Amino acid sequence: MLKLFSERPNIPLFSEATKGHELHFTMDLVTVLLSVVVILFLVNTFRNQKQGNDKNFPPGPKPLPIIGNIHIMDIGKPHITFMQLAEKYGTVFSFRIGMSKSIILCGYETIKDALINHAELFSERPNIPLFSEATKGHGVIFSTGENWKAMRRFTLSTLRDYGMGRRTIEDKITEESEYLIHKLKSYEGKAFDNITSIYAAVTNIIVSILLSKRFDYEDPTILRLMGLVNENVKLLSSPWVVLYNCFPLLAKLLPGAHKTIFENTKEFHNFIIRTFTKQKKELDVNDQRNLIDAYLAKQREGKAENIKFFNNDNLISLVGDLFGAGMETTSTTLRWGILLMMKYPEIQKKVQNEIERVIGSAQPQMEHRKEMPYTDAVIHEIQRFGDIAPAAVPHATSQDVTFRGYFIPKKVQNEIERVIGSAQPQMEHRKEMPYTDAVIHEIQRFGDIAPAAVPHATSQDGATVIALIHSALRDKDYFEKPEEFYPGHFLDSAGNFKKNEAFIPFSIGKRSCAGETLAKMEIFIFFTSLLQNFTFHPPPGAKLDLLLLPWGQQMLPTLMKSVLYLADRL
Numbered sequence: 382m383l384k385l386f387s388e389r390p391n392i393p394l395f396s397e398a399t400k401g402h403e404l405h406f407t408m409d410l411v412t413v414l415l416s417v418v419v420i421l422f423l424v425n426t427f428r429n430q431k432q433g434n435d436k437n438f439p440p441g442p443k444p445l446p447i448i449g450n451i452h453i454m455d456i457g458k459p460h461i462t463f464m465q466l467a468e469k470y471g472t473v474f475s476f477r478i479g480m481s482k483s484i485i486l487c488g489y490e491t492i493k494d495a496l497i498n499h500a501e502l503f504s505e506r507p508n509i510p511l512f513s514e515a516t517k518g519h520g521v522i523f524s525t526g527e528n529w530k531a532m533r534r535f536t537l538s539t540l541r542d543y544g545m546g547r548r549t550i551e552d553k554i555t556e557e558s559e560y561l562i563h564k565l566k567s568y569e570g571k572a573f574d575n576i577t578s579i580y581a582a583v584t585n586i587i588v589s590i591l592l593s594k595r596f597d598y599e600d601p602t603i604l605r606l607m608g609l610v611n612e613n614v615k616l617l618s619s620p621w622v623v624l625y626n627c628f629p630l631l632a633k634l635l636p637g638a639h640k641t642i643f644e645n646t647k648e649f650h651n652f653i654i655r656t657f658t659k660q661k662k663e664l665d666v667n668d669q670r671n672l673i674d675a676y677l678a679k680q681r682e683g684k685a686e687n688i689k690f691f692n693n694d695n696l697i698s699l700v701g702d703l704f705g706a707g708m709e710t711t712s713t714t715l716r717w718g719i720l721l722m723m724k725y726p727e728i729q730k731k732v733q734n735e736i737e738r739v740i741g742s743a744q745p746q747m748e749h750r751k752e753m754p755y756t757d758a759v760i761h762e763i764q765r766f767g768d769i770a771p772a773a774v775p776h777a778t779s780q781d782v783t784f785r786g787y788f789i790p791k792k793v794q795n796e797i798e799r800v801i802g803s804a805q806p807q808m809e810h811r812k813e814m815p816y817t818d819a820v821i822h823e824i825q826r827f828g829d830i831a832p833a834a835v836p837h838a839t840s841q842d843g844a845t846v847i848a849l850i851h852s853a854l855r856d857k858d859y860f861e862k863p864e865e866f867y868p869g870h871f872l873d874s875a876g877n878f879k880k881n882e883a884f885i886p887f888s889i890g891k892r893s894c895a896g897e898t899l900a901k902m903e904i905f906i907f908f909t910s911l912l913q914n915f916t917f918h919p920p921p922g923a924k925l926d927l928l929l930l931p932w933g934q935q936m937l938p939t940l941m942k943s944v945l946y947l948a949d950r951l
């Protein structure tokens with residue numbers, strides 16, 4: 382997406398310092414870094430003046446030059462910092478991460494007002510340098526405009542189609558839960574780390590939709606793919622990623638977690654390319670087997686819209702998005718479920734009693750859920766308490782907006798993406814791209830130094846909008862005991878299941894999770910199948926202190942790395 386602006390120009394000073402390859406920590410590099418810092422300082426000072434001119438910009442902590450408010454942010458748990466700031470600044474406030482402005486929306490009412498009542502305005506994504514570089518604006522999660530609409534439509538309809546096909550997704554989850562139980566039984570009640578089996582079981586569901594196959598839990602391919610996604614998710618909360626997102630040109634010169642993320646993404650994308658190249662050869666449009674086949678069939682149709690959007694780049698990123706989103710979130714939720722059942726054995730027992738009464742030894746199915754209010758309430762509470770995507774994925778406004786009396790400037794959309802999308806750039810595009818044209822002129826006027834500062838400065842204008850899901854799931858106006866694990870949040874006095882509108886772990890509005898139905902099915906069937914077969918408890922001497930565990934990271938969290946579980950047969 383930001384390719385034009387994020388490629389490194391041949392600036393003699395930089396080239397000399399890096400020799401085009403590795404970094405050498407010489408005096409030259411120090412000079413380069415100092416120069417960059419000075420440029421950033423000037424840009425920042427200019428921006429601060431500009432921000433002061435933005436009428437009614439939401440209040441927030443005073444930013445320092447260059448770093449903004451990073452010094453007061455808990456990098457691993459920014460949602461906790463935001464909750465504290467909301468006490469002082471209210472439910473709509475501003476926060477500066479480096480030179481990028483963010484508006485934080487706190488509390489269910491505020492989030493609903495933005496994402497539902499003003500849905501059209503708040504459904505864009507900002508340019509986040511790390512994701513822009515990794516996806517180049519393709520796929521569904523981080524894409525924008527018409528490209529996003531086409532990819533989202535395709536995703537929703539294809540996920541629906543595969544749920545209603547001959548072998549429904551529910552059947553596949555049921556079958557996979559049998560493999561999972563078989564695997565856990567093989568531990569014979571000894572302590573084990575559940576991470577690989579749970580991840581593999583959940584991954585097999587999305588893999589069946591994408592590629593119509595399943596992997597054994599020890600298969601090196603699935604282990605490698607899961608490892609790549611998992612490592613990337615963990616690295617998202619690294620300070621290197623924050624540095625990259627604030628100062629991409631500077632961070633590109635340095636080694637660090639961002640480089641690992643790009644390498645992992647490349648390896649993952651290569652796997653996808655190999656897979657769809659093979660599928661292309663076998664494709665029968667009249668007998669589509671999976672999501673990749675459905676996509677390739679769209680390419681074959683040759684309609685104008687399909688030619689524009691259904692290109693290989695979008696396919697690679699879309700499959701990567703669905704694999705990552707489909708695997709990480711659901712398995713993390715299930716692992717929270719097991720952990721909480723160990724922590725609260727009396728709740729685990731009540732769920733098992735309900736399973737015994739309603740399902741007995743039959744295979745759990747979605748239709749059982751309506752007769753199982755207690756289990757349903759426990760699953761909702763696991764998702765509320767686990768809170769695995771506390772800040773959702775950042776949003777942006779599609780135009781300048783006045784929201785609840787505050788002015789939120791539009792985050793300037795990348796002109797290349799708006800005009801060219803993922804098509805091949807051609808000279809005729811130039812007349813619709815005044816900004817890019819101006820930048821190219823400016824590059825020529827300034828020589829090689831300008832591209833480092835000018836394009837990125839403009840892409841930082843406007844504001845990123847963070848809908849703090851965490852604040853809705855902990856909203857004391859909606860939940861009686863927000864900090865406790867309390868299934869009663871979802872039960873009425875007669876023990877019936879009770880909906881709560883502030884329960885929004887999948888977010889709400891036009892950007893809400895595209896896999897919500899699938900995820901709910903997986904969580905219900907895997908969770909009930911596990912508790913039908915096992916009672917989970919910690920190994921002797923293990924301390925289960927929930928507060929010692931990470932509560933999630935910037936986007937998608939990983940947790941419970943080191944806790945082992947004992948699963949005795951019932």
Ligand code: HEM
Nearest residue numbers: 522706707710711770773774887888892893894895896900
């Ligand atoms: C417990 C499981 C899951 C949770 C809690 C979850 C949560 C979320 C959240 C909070 C978002 C961001 C929404 C926003 O920007 O406002 C999201 C987006 C998304 N999720 Fe999920 N998700 C889960 C499972 C899945 C699964 C299984 C899939 C796919 C098969 C999936 C696919 C997606 C996609 C494609 C998006 C991007 C939507 C867009 O930008 O239009 N998710 N999810």
